[in-house]
Amino acid sequence: MTAATAAPMRDAPPNAAQRVLAPVVLGVVVIGVWQLLAGSGLVEAYLLPSPAAIGEQIVEFAPTMLSAAGITGLNALLGLVLGSLLGVLAALAASSARPVDGMLAPVVAALAVIPIVALAPVLNTMFGADSQVGRQLIAGLAAFVPVFITTARGLRQTQPVHRDLLRTYAASRWQIMRTITLRTAAPYTFTGIRLASSLAVISALVAEYFGGPRGGLGGLISTSAASSAYPRAWAYVVAAILLGLAFYLVTLALETAVSRRR
Amino acid sequence: MTEAAIALVPPRRRARDRGARLRVWGWGLAGLFALGILWEAYKALGPADGVVVAGIRVLPRTSDLAMPHLWEMAGRMLEPVTRAEGANPLWLEIVLAASLTLGIAAAGWVVGVVVGVALAVVMQRWRIAESALLPWIVLSQTVPLIAFAPLVRSWGSRIEIGALEWQDWMSVAVIASYLAFFPVAVGALRGLQAPDRIHLELMHTYSVGWWQTLTRLRFPAAVPYLLPALRLAAANAVVGAVVAEVSTGLQGGIGRLVIQYAGQASGDPAKAWAPIAGAVALGLIAAGSVALLGIILRTYRRSEEQA
Amino acid sequence: MTSTTPATSATSTVAPAVSVTAVDKVFSTKAGEVTALTGIDLAVAPGEFVSLIGPSGCGKSTLLRLIADLDAPSTGTVEVFGTSAHRARLDQKYGIAFQQAGLLPWRTVAGNIALPLELAGAPSAERAARVDELVALVGLGDFADRFPDQLSGGMQQRVAIARALAKKPALLLMDEPFGALDEMTREYMQTELLRIAADTGAAVVFVTHSIPEAVYLSDRVVVMSPRPGRIADIVTMNLGRTADRADDLREDGAFFEMITAVREALHGTPVSGARGVETR
Amino acid sequence: MTSTTPATSATSTVAPAVSVTAVDKVFSTKAGEVTALTGIDLAVAPGEFVSLIGPSGCGKSTLLRLIADLDAPSTGTVEVFGTSAHRARLDQKYGIAFQQAGLLPWRTVAGNIALPLELAGAPSAERAARVDELVALVGLGDFADRFPDQLSGGMQQRVAIARALAKKPALLLMDEPFGALDEMTREYMQTELLRIAADTGAAVVFVTHSIPEAVYLSDRVVVMSPRPGRIADIVTMNLGRTADRADDLREDGAFFEMITAVREALHGTPVSGARGVETR
Amino acid sequence: SGSPGEAGGDDELTPVSLQLQWLPQGQFAGYFAAAEQGYFEEAGLDVEIIPSGGDIVPQDALSNGDVDYAIAWVPKVLGSIEAGANVTNIAQIFQRSGTLQVAWADSGIESVADFEGKKIGSWGFGNEWEIFAAMAEEGLDSTSVEIITQDFNMNAFLSGDIDAAQAMTYNEFAQVLETTNPDTGELYTEEDLNVISYEETVGAMLQDAIWADTERLESDEAYQETTVAFLKAVIKGWVYAAENPEEASQITIDAGSGWGPSHELWMVNETNKLIWPAPNGIGFIDETAYQNTVDAALSATNETGARLITEEPPASAWTNEYIEQALAELEEEGVDIYGESFAPIDVELLEGGN
Numbered sequence A: 001m002t003a004a005t006a007a008p009m010r011d012a013p014p015n016a017a018q019r020v021l022a023p024v025v026l027g028v029v030v031i032g033v034w035q036l037l038a039g040s041g042l043v044e045a046y047l048l049p050s051p052a053a054i055g056e057q058i059v060e061f062a063p064t065m066l067s068a069a070g071i072t073g074l075n076a077l078l079g080l081v082l083g084s085l086l087g088v089l090a091a092l093a094a095s096s097a098r099p100v101d102g103m104l105a106p107v108v109a110a111l112a113v114i115p116i117v118a119l120a121p122v123l124n125t126m127f128g129a130d131s132q133v134g135r136q137l138i139a140g141l142a143a144f145v146p147v148f149i150t151t152a153r154g155l156r157q158t159q160p161v162h163r164d165l166l167r168t169y170a171a172s173r174w175q176i177m178r179t180i181t182l183r184t185a186a187p188y189t190f191t192g193i194r195l196a197s198s199l200a201v202i203s204a205l206v207a208e209y210f211g212g213p214r215g216g217l218g219g220l221i222s223t224s225a226a227s228s229a230y231p232r233a234w235a236y237v238v239a240a241i242l243l244g245l246a247f248y249l250v251t252l253a254l255e256t257a258v259s260r261r262r
Numbered sequence B: 001m002t003e004a005a006i007a008l009v010p011p012r013r014r015a016r017d018r019g020a021r022l023r024v025w026g027w028g029l030a031g032l033f034a035l036g037i038l039w040e041a042y043k044a045l046g047p048a049d050g051v052v053v054a055g056i057r058v059l060p061r062t063s064d065l066a067m068p069h070l071w072e073m074a075g076r077m078l079e080p081v082t083r084a085e086g087a088n089p090l091w092l093e094i095v096l097a098a099s100l101t102l103g104i105a106a107a108g109w110v111v112g113v114v115v116g117v118a119l120a121v122v123m124q125r126w127r128i129a130e131s132a133l134l135p136w137i138v139l140s141q142t143v144p145l146i147a148f149a150p151l152v153r154s155w156g157s158r159i160e161i162g163a164l165e166w167q168d169w170m171s172v173a174v175i176a177s178y179l180a181f182f183p184v185a186v187g188a189l190r191g192l193q194a195p196d197r198i199h200l201e202l203m204h205t206y207s208v209g210w211w212q213t214l215t216r217l218r219f220p221a222a223v224p225y226l227l228p229a230l231r232l233a234a235a236n237a238v239v240g241a242v243v244a245e246v247s248t249g250l251q252g253g254i255g256r257l258v259i260q261y262a263g264q265a266s267g268d269p270a271k272a273w274a275p276i277a278g279a280v281a282l283g284l285i286a287a288g289s290v291a292l293l294g295i296i297l298r299t300y301r302r303s304e305e306q307a
Numbered sequence C, D: 001m002t003s004t005t006p007a008t009s010a011t012s013t014v015a016p017a018v019s020v021t022a023v024d025k026v027f028s029t030k031a032g033e034v035t036a037l038t039g040i041d042l043a044v045a046p047g048e049f050v051s052l053i054g055p056s057g058c059g060k061s062t063l064l065r066l067i068a069d070l071d072a073p074s075t076g077t078v079e080v081f082g083t084s085a086h087r088a089r090l091d092q093k094y095g096i097a098f099q100q101a102g103l104l105p106w107r108t109v110a111g112n113i114a115l116p117l118e119l120a121g122a123p124s125a126e127r128a129a130r131v132d133e134l135v136a137l138v139g140l141g142d143f144a145d146r147f148p149d150q151l152s153g154g155m156q157q158r159v160a161i162a163r164a165l166a167k168k169p170a171l172l173l174m175d176e177p178f179g180a181l182d183e184m185t186r187e188y189m190q191t192e193l194l195r196i197a198a199d200t201g202a203a204v205v206f207v208t209h210s211i212p213e214a215v216y217l218s219d220r221v222v223v224m225s226p227r228p229g230r231i232a233d234i235v236t237m238n239l240g241r242t243a244d245r246a247d248d249l250r251e252d253g254a255f256f257e258m259i260t261a262v263r264e265a266l267h268g269t270p271v272s273g274a275r276g277v278e279t280r
Numbered sequence E: 001s002g003s004p005g006e007a008g009g010d011d012e013l014t015p016v017s018l019q020l021q022w023l024p025q026g027q028f029a030g031y032f033a034a035a036e037q038g039y040f041e042e043a044g045l046d047v048e049i050i051p052s053g054g055d056i057v058p059q060d061a062l063s064n065g066d067v068d069y070a071i072a073w074v075p076k077v078l079g080s081i082e083a084g085a086n087v088t089n090i091a092q093i094f095q096r097s098g099t100l101q102v103a104w105a106d107s108g109i110e111s112v113a114d115f116e117g118k119k120i121g122s123w124g125f126g127n128e129w130e131i132f133a134a135m136a137e138e139g140l141d142s143t144s145v146e147i148i149t150q151d152f153n154m155n156a157f158l159s160g161d162i163d164a165a166q167a168m169t170y171n172e173f174a175q176v177l178e179t180t181n182p183d184t185g186e187l188y189t190e191e192d193l194n195v196i197s198y199e200e201t202v203g204a205m206l207q208d209a210i211w212a213d214t215e216r217l218e219s220d221e222a223y224q225e226t227t228v229a230f231l232k233a234v235i236k237g238w239v240y241a242a243e244n245p246e247e248a249s250q251i252t253i254d255a256g257s258g259w260g261p262s263h264e265l266w267m268v269n270e271t272n273k274l275i276w277p278a279p280n281g282i283g284f285i286d287e288t289a290y291q292n293t294v295d296a297a298l299s300a301t302n303e304t305g306a307r308l309i310t311e312e313p314p315a316s317a318w319t320n321e322y323i324e325q326a327l328a329e330l331e332e333e334g335v336d337i338y339g340e341s342f343a344p345i346d347v348e349l350l351e352g353g354n
């Protein structure tokens, strides 16, 4: 990022208040225009409900939304934790032995491009349609990829000067791992976890479209839409966005805390 | 490093590292082989109903319904899709569907790239735009696609520009672009902001304006950031296209086969795995194609190679 | 030994290459206001070689940036060849080089040198001719098609200097251009720079940390002191015309004398005060 | 002026701090074999200050890394205090500092200095006491709880030196530790280093690019030449005990004489040959 | 869209679009047969048949004006109408409900009353209302069972994740019968299963009907004419499917159904059973059956307490006006609109549904 005085090429950076206000103002304007459009009859209110109508549904179904967000959120959280752990372990294995790195490469490449919709039905059969495990696994797989990739990169970032230094201290492999390798990689891992957080939520949500116990946000979105209750469907979508936002903000806070001093 | 990333290494270095490349492929194949062994070994040794701990099935069922043998999946590929006369072999059906989806995903990728780069340019130009837009761009990806698949189709059906009538595949491409634009917007923004201060000031001393700085400095400097973003966008476009096909029921694509064969999975469990393999291959091909772009643009990646 | 008039005689009718008058520069930062420069007065005659030296943070770069119109002074005026610094930048009256060569990695040596010409819309034939000239001037004739990452640090700096000279400026601004080079390459580049400056007749404002470097290169050495940045002293180098200097000067008694003179100007305060320099 | 015996008198019964005998070092790279060092013989007496100087790529760092057992020689032997370099590393017989301070950014000044003690399993009370001592030694008493990014470059280097001294080594290895500092801070740090070396009685092997730095600090200056790296000359500094040197030495005639001596040893080949240094 | 009469010359066809509620398959054989046999063209129509995927709701596509007609289940549309959709049932093609609840023979689930405390499968997407209506009749609250959303296949049932699975006679039921029993190595048979048919319960609801845009029906004369022409062609298509199930099955396969020939033929045959015989003429809306559906819909609440509809749907929700006109004209032309002589064929299901 260029410093403030590179001003010739760019306008002045917004201050903190502007940085917070700008997205809020944009959001309010968009919602306002949407409300006007929805009221004007230019857009079919039936298919794209007005923000006011969505708001009403949010108020009315708040308790259901909360419990649904709980179910989906728990799936996403378990998936995120599981996927992150596996990602870190796999990255450690890959960084410790070239063959493992080579062997994991095609598997990770495949996982990175696999559409959830394709995997959900078979995972439901493998783990049972009456349990949340399939969904948690899908969230886990989605989270695994970015955490693995960023951690693997982070494990390669150890500075040569640090490595030399630890060697001159005659440090053991484990000491080197603990004092520099892991600590250097940590900010990268947490960047990966932040990237993974929204992926985990969206994946847990979409997995609900393909069977399993009911009650999650994804199921409610589809059920509401199928019965033409679009304001309610969008109310659940808003809940889904908020859930994703919550995951993002928490993981962002973690990331910031960890990478304060790289 | 992912396979796609390996494909991005420019040919100069590749030729020099032919031995290394062989090793990479060798280990990659070994990895897939190991995965296969793991699958079959667990299927042979694991309990039919999976491993259940405290009421939670932590390891999958091993029944043929849940985990068909690998050779059955492979063998199924060679057999005809159905008993209907003249039916194509399954693999051909997958290839045909995959090529249709690839075309749609490519269209979605192009739209996503254009939109993403445009957003990045706007955000680079006005910092207040970056503040206002970036959080929403991040949030946009938490909206489940399926929520607006019907909307896109419905709005699309009203668009008619001269002779160009809205086609259903275009709805799918638009939805695919929704996933594709995101990494491009973020990556391009980072790339456009990447030039060193010294380079920016140099341009300033040449008293050139924003536009020339953009084209002569920011875009070339953004290439190393843009390429991985474009690769991610390609993978996302494929995922988006498959989801949108499922969502809108578009005929002829791999997404359609996913639901169709999933519906036949009870009697023919191996068949359901074929479109999954197809989707993965598709994603890898799409991401790999971006590698070609990387080769064309290799002059702009010199700094990267140094690193 | 201290003087405020240019060493090279300049009649008052010829506008000085650089003329800085009563300049202050205050940055406002989150932590508060930082006074980087106060009461700076400096005139550089056409063709003169002036070095700025001083401890880190004394405002050398800031002063150079004001001359280059990369920043504007808080008070006072900066003129370049009789016009405002701003006008001078728009008219490309100067060339500039920094500590990092700052070459575009995706352009060849020739492409990098051609960049300012290209941006100014010079016709391509003219451009090619000028690039050939410049490449030869900095002794990189065989390397025109190389990319920056195929060059050593010293060669990269030579490209940067060629680029700065592309539009035949009568003023060169250089901010520690040899700071990243090793001692031997550095000495070699210093001699080269003197030759190039003599060839082109350009005035040079040169920022450095190195006393021998400043002494070897300059007609006058401007010694600055920090907190707030101001000119502590201007030391004229009694070492003959810069164009005539050669490597053996470095072993000359006069050279060591000048080094001591600059050292003493720098250490105007007792040496132990230097500890303050690096406390922040 | 040239000598191969340590300046400090050492009886043959005391093992030298460093003894390098008939060392070659060849790196095998993708492009082929690179001979970094050939026929290196060098002995450093306990308490002696020896600088290595030479153009970029002549193998200074490589030689230092062999002494530190960060690389192994291709042929020949390296001994530290009479044991193999390997043994010496395991026994923590030396401390080391590089051009980059290489502090762990997530540890405070105290935490960084404590690192080698921690890794060696020193009890925490002892550790704390030693850290206090070292922080005071390098003059950073008030900064023990700061993080590296809150320190200036010079202060960071002082932390690195304190860290190198943590285990009271009788040998300090330093690879351009002041290369990234500005001239004034650098001069100050040089004086500090001499004081610290005198305080601890450690021998120092010091890599530098700067002739004045090498002259000011050393008992002997080892001048190396490249392609392949070998010792061209060893110049003994006739400037008195290093412990007694002070800043005014820099303006002394003897100092300039020594500078000239080292310069001439460096330029054993004609000056124009320097161009070759930066071609690759 | 214009009308078959007025628009330009005789050779100019009126474009019409029809939204299906799922992928092309035997369930919609009549429409594909009408297209393939040229009945639409004869009626002056150029009909585009649009399949749907998981998230396209036919009645909404219609209500939005994306399409001219839509196929959808009555209870789902009643819900949409209460939510604001402005559509009218113009032909009740399926006279009977084809929904089953399938349990294993040894499960002890023999009727809806046995559902209590069990894991009951349903597809969701509004297909669950029949279950809740049937349970309501038995005095069972929707919270007394655990509803599990079924996937596109019967694996949840086959693996024992659910006790009773929802199945259409024409599709999912066949899927079970096409699966090998790992214990015997033979295909499962009907003896292995307990089959509960909602047609025999009060929960029975009307299924595939053709829906039209209410507003256009009221105000657009051309649309009214098109509607009759369209219905006539569709009926001829279904008559063709009844008389030529094998050909009809091939037509749907050619139209993009991915099922194998045996499964497709089974589907056409079972679909025919839901349509024929049609005592009032195919497509005629039986007021009692309609009212039963409304009553059942009113009685059902799902597990979150939400209800499909809370009040009687408006009168505009259905009309026999157009189907009567179509039937009358067809009867005059000598088409068998009652299918009294309809006889289903025997279809052998083959492994895998291929």
Ligand SMILES: Nc1ncnc2c1ncn2[C@@H]1O[C@H](COP(=O)(O)OP(=O)(O)OP(=O)(O)O)[C@@H](O)[C@H]1O
Binding pocket: A003, A004, A005, C027, C028, C029, C034, C035, C036, C054, C055, C056, C057, C058, C059, C060, C061, C062, C063, C229, D182
């Ligand atoms: N853009 C800026 N914003 C705020 N303060 C600045 C800015 N640029 C410089 N300063 C401050 O102005 C003072 C002078 O800085 P300057 O970079 O000119 O010093 P310098 O003499 O070039 O130092 P060095 O030898 O380290 O390059 C310093 O205190 C610095 O922190």
Ligand SMILES: Nc1ncnc2c1ncn2[C@@H]1O[C@H](COP(=O)(O)OP(=O)(O)OP(=O)(O)O)[C@@H](O)[C@H]1O
Binding pocket: C182, D027, D028, D029, D034, D035, D036, D054, D055, D056, D057, D058, D059, D060, D061, D062, D063, D229
């Ligand atoms: N790990 C290595 N692999 C291959 N070649 C190496 C390696 N380390 C050093 N070399 C080569 O050995 C030679 C000596 O390098 P070395 O780093 O010791 O030089 P130096 O004198 O420290 O240079 P500088 O002043 O630039 O630090 C160079 O040609 C260098 O390219």
Ligand SMILES: Cc1ncc(C[n+]2csc(CCO)c2C)c(N)n1
Binding pocket: E021, E022, E027, E053, E054, E123, E125, E127, E151, E152, E168, E171
């Ligand atoms: C995703 C999805 N799954 C099932 C259905 C339900 N459905 C609609 S028509 C029909 C008949 C048999 O195929 C069935 C089961 C749906 N609408 N969407």
Ligand SMILES: [Mg+2]
Binding pocket: C060, C061, C062, C175
């Ligand atoms: Mg500076």
Ligand SMILES: [Mg+2]
Binding pocket: D060, D061, D062, D175
């Ligand atoms: Mg070195």
